[in-house]
Amino acid sequence: MPFVYLGKTQVLTKVVLHTTRLTLVPVSRQDISDIFENFTAEITRYMMPAPAETESDTEAFVAAAITGFERHSDLHLSIRSRTTDEFLGICGLHDRLGPDDLELGIWLKKAAHGNNYGLEAISAVKDWAEEFLSYRQLIYPVYRRNIPSRRIAEALGGTVIDEDKKVSMGGQELDEVVYSIGNPNKSGT
Numbered sequence: 001m002p003f004v005y006l007g008k009t010q011v012l013t014k015v016v017l018h019t020t021r022l023t024l025v026p027v028s029r030q031d032i033s034d035i036f037e038n039f040t041a042e043i044t045r046y047m048m049p050a051p052a053e054t055e056s057d058t059e060a061f062v063a064a065a066i067t068g069f070e071r072h073s074d075l076h077l078s079i080r081s082r083t084t085d086e087f088l089g090i091c092g093l094h095d096r097l098g099p100d101d102l103e104l105g106i107w108l109k110k111a112a113h114g115n116n117y118g119l120e121a122i123s124a125v126k127d128w129a130e131e132f133l134s135y136r137q138l139i140y141p142v143y144r145r146n147i148p149s150r151r152i153a154e155a156l157g158g159t160v161i162d163e164d165k166k167v168s169m170g171g172q173e174l175d176e177v178v179y180s181i182g183n184p185n186k187s188g189t
Contacts, residue, residue: 002072004099004134012069017077017124022117024077024124027065027090031078032058034087038109045172046143068094079108079121088112091121093129093138100136102129104181106149119152126156130185138181143174153179 017024036058068074079088089108158179
C-alpha cells in the first residue's frame, strides 16, 4: 500500500534529509558497491535479511528500492557523512503493515558503529514522516540483545508492543522485540 500524505505527494527520489553530521539521500545505483561490501554476515546477525551473495543481489535490492519510491510504499535512504560523503549505511521507512503502521529499519557499516549515527538517522526519518505522512505509529522491530538499536527506539519514546521469535533469511533465530513510536500529530497514540 502506498504512503498516505498529509498534503502534496512527495517525490521520494528527491527526499534529502540533513542532520548535524549526516545527509540521507535516496538509495541509487551509485550505492551498489558500498552496500554489497558493507552489508555483511556480521552486520545482518540481528536482522531478517541475509547478506547478498553477489553484487547482482544488491542490484536487485536497489531496483526494488527504486520501485518502492515509484509506488510510494518505501523510502530507502543512503546514510552519508555530511562532511566527507562517506557511505555509512541504509535506513528506511516501509508501508508493509498498512498506512497506519509504518516500519522503520536501519543498518550501519561496522566502522560507523558507536557514533550514535543510528539515532541521528532514524530521528531524521521520523521527523520527515511526522511532517509529510499520515500514520498512527512507527513500528521498529529489534533483536532483543541489540542494545544500541533498542536505545534508538527508547530515545524516541518507543514502547514494546510485541515480542516474537523468527528465523532470519540467513537461518538465525531472532528473538525480536517490537517497539511502537507514536505519532504526536495523531490523538490516542
